[in-house]
Amino acid sequence: MTIELREPSFLVLAALADGPKHGYALLTEVADLSEGRITLKVGSLYAIVERVESAGLVEHVRDEVVNGRLRRYFALSASGRERLAEEATRLEANARRARERLRRRPATTIAGAVTE
Amino acid sequence: MRELEARYRAALRWYPESWRRRNADAVVGMLLDGADHDGRTVPAPGELTDLALRGLAARSAVVLPAAVRSGAATLAFGYGFAFSLVAFWSSWWAPFSRYRSWLRETTPDVSTFGPFLSPGVVLTVLWSAALVLLLIGSGRASRVVLAVSGVVAILLPSVNALVPGWDGPSATNLVFFALAAFLAASAPPARRALVIGVPLWILLFVGLYAWNAMLTPDMPSDRQFWYVFAARVPPSVLVALLILVAIVLLLLRRPVAVGIVALAALPWTAGWYLATIRDNPSSAAGWGVAAGVACVVGAVILVALRRSGVRIVVERPEGAAREVR
Numbered sequence: 001m002t003i004e005l006r007e008p009s010f011l012v013l014a015a016l017a018d019g020p021k022h023g024y025a026l027l028t029e030v031a032d033l034s035e036g037r038i039t040l041k042v043g044s045l046y047a048i049v050e051r052v053e054s055a056g057l058v059e060h061v062r063d064e065v066v067n068g069r070l071r072r073y074f075a076l077s078a079s080g081r082e083r084l085a086e087e088a089t090r091l092e093a094n095a096r097r098a099r100e101r102l103r104r105r106p107a108t109t110i111a112g113a114v115t116e
Numbered sequence: 117m118r119e120l121e122a123r124y125r126a127a128l129r130w131y132p133e134s135w136r137r138r139n140a141d142a143v144v145g146m147l148l149d150g151a152d153h154d155g156r157t158v159p160a161p162g163e164l165t166d167l168a169l170r171g172l173a174a175r176s177a178v179v180l181p182a183a184v185r186s187g188a189a190t191l192a193f194g195y196g197f198a199f200s201l202v203a204f205w206s207s208w209w210a211p212f213s214r215y216r217s218w219l220r221e222t223t224p225d226v227s228t229f230g231p232f233l234s235p236g237v238v239l240t241v242l243w244s245a246a247l248v249l250l251l252i253g254s255g256r257a258s259r260v261v262l263a264v265s266g267v268v269a270i271l272l273p274s275v276n277a278l279v280p281g282w283d284g285p286s287a288t289n290l291v292f293f294a295l296a297a298f299l300a301a302s303a304p305p306a307r308r309a310l311v312i313g314v315p316l317w318i319l320l321f322v323g324l325y326a327w328n329a330m331l332t333p334d335m336p337s338d339r340q341f342w343y344v345f346a347a348r349v350p351p352s353v354l355v356a357l358l359i360l361v362a363i364v365l366l367l368l369r370r371p372v373a374v375g376i377v378a379l380a381a382l383p384w385t386a387g388w389y390l391a392t393i394r395d396n397p398s399s400a401a402g403w404g405v406a407a408g409v410a411c412v413v414g415a416v417i418l419v420a421l422r423r424s425g426v427r428i429v430v431e432r433p434e435g436a437a438r439e440v441r
Contacts, residue, residue, distance in 0.1 A: 004255065004304070023142060024149035041163055042146045043170035046139065069145035 003055045005087050008038055012048050013057060013076060013084040020061050020075035023049070049074060057083055120157055121148060127164045130171025132178045180375065185303035187376035190313065192383065193250075193262070193305045196296035197243045198317035202325055203289065203338070204240040208232055210336035233336055235272060236285035239265055239293050246300075247314070250307065259301045266297030286339045288390045295383035342391035354388060359413055 005013070008030065015021060015029035023045065031039050040048070052058045057080030064071045076084065124147045128140050147163070154160065209232050210216055216233070229235045242265035249258035269290045285293070325331045330340050337343075358381055365373045 023146040024153075027146070027150065028153075041160075041166035042143060042150065043163075043166040046143055046146070047170050047173065063142070069148055070141040071145055072139075072142035 003051065003057075005083070007034075008040060008044070009048050009052055010084070010087055011038060012045070012052060013080055013087075016058065016074060016076040017081070017084060020073045022064070022071040022073050024071075026074070052080065056080070117148065117151075117157070120151055120159070123159060123164075124148070124167075127159070127167040128171065130168045131174045132171075134178070135171075135174050180379070181372065182303065183372050184375035184379060186306055187372070188379035189300050189303040190305040190309050191376065191380035192296045192299035193247070193310055194313040194317045195380075196293065196300055196383075197247050197314060198321050199296075199341075200236075200240040200243040200293065201318060202321045202331075203285075203341075204237055206325060206331055206333060207336040207338045207340060208234040208236040208240065208285070210333070212332040213336045214334045216336060234285055234338060235275070236289065236338065238268055238272075239285070242268060243297075250305070250310070255304055255307075259304070262297045262301035266294045266301065269294035269297060286342075288342050288387050288394065289338055291390055292383045292387035295386055299379065299383065339391070342387060343395050346388050346391035347395055354385070355407060355409070362414065 003009075011030045011033050012026060014033055015026050021029060023042070026049070027040060027042065027045055030045070049058060053060065053074070056077055058074050059077045059080075060072060061075045062073045064073065121144060124144050125140065128136055128143065131140075147159075150160065151157070205211075208229075229237060242261055246258045246261040246265065249255075249261060269285075272284050272290055273287070275284070284290075322331065324345075325341075328344055330344065333340060358377070361377055362374050365371075365377065
């Protein structure tokens with residue numbers, strides 16, 4: 001199943017790119033990766049994780065109990081890694097095209113002005 | 117901290133029980149980690165609201181799984197667009213109707229909508245825009261436009277009340293289009309199925325209209341589909357057909373398809389019922405009885421299938437639930 005990757009989902013996948021993480025670590029990673037722009041609530045993060053997990057992009061790898069609290073670890077699956085790379089390439093291409101367009105900005109012309 | 121944990125666990129009651137069994141401990145762990153990090157002893161602002169909203173969404177996903185909603189949205193998108201197109205051609209614009217100009221001359225007190233006969237054309241424009249947006253990859257914008265189309269269908273009668281004599285779409289059509297629009301907007305449709313389905317829906321409607329000389333009617337009428345077909349096919353036959361489809365799908369072990377058909381049939385059922393009340397009130401009671409019988413028959417079939425060993429699962433089976441590893 002192919003799902004639409006909006007920015008929070010993209011950031012969740014990116015946060016898992018360098019190894020498995022538990023839920024709270026994912027929350028802080030997403031905030032760091034977005035430079036504080038996106039701070040997800042726990043319920044929202046878990047909904048995103050469930051969505052990308054059901055699409056096969058993320059896998060639940062293990063559970064640990066630390067100080068009496070359950071920590072659930074998630075990892076990027078092979079198809080998740082592939083999808084993240086594709087999405088990053090697409091975003092890079094979009095950014096490159098946008099920068100090219102910005103460089104091509106025409107000189108400001110004033111209507112009625114006489115040019116010699 | 118125990119008090120905070122109790123508050124979080126209470127907030128998780130918004131989620132379905134099966135979800136809580138699988139995930140509550142992990143989510144409470146995350147919430148308490150966050151509270152420790154922030155040095156809080158009370159939930160963070162917005163945290164409980166977020167849990168309530170996500171919990172309700174999880175509950176609705178259990179009642180109507182994503183596959184059911186998406187399938188029904190795909191069907192509703194297809195038939196809604198095609199029906200708006202034939203309504204536009206045969207009644208809201210009706211460019212080749214023999215008495216179109218006569219109609220406008222003899223009823224000058226009835227305001228038309230520019231070159232069109234009815235403001236229903238706005239619905240066709242919105243359904244078409246939604247389809248174009250979906251095809252160019254703007255799925256989210258497409259669903260917003262569909263929702264707007266549903267709101268427009270609801271608001272059109274109010275505009276009709278403000279503009280005296282404005283011959284807007286009938287209540288039957290407005291209810292049908294509002295329900296179809298909200299259904300189509302309720303979930304992302306299966307794009308490929310829709311691309312295949314839209315031409316088929318158009319063919320079906322054009323075929324039905326052409327067969328009944330409705331494509332270029334002498335007297336354009338917004339309700340022609342309903343008074344022709346609702347009068348010809350009694351509601352009890354419609355209900356019997358739906359039950360038959362449900363039984364076949366259940367025997368084929370396709371419970372998700374039953375949900376899709378049942379949900380997608382809602383706008384049609386509502387339109388049919390309204391048309392029956394208006395055109396043939398005496399059979400409206402019979403319609404209600406037929407619907408009641410349908411529910412009873414459906415329940416009996418479900419129980420019988422269950423007892424015969426066929427298990428219908430619309431939620432993730434417990435065997436697939438996560439285990440602590």
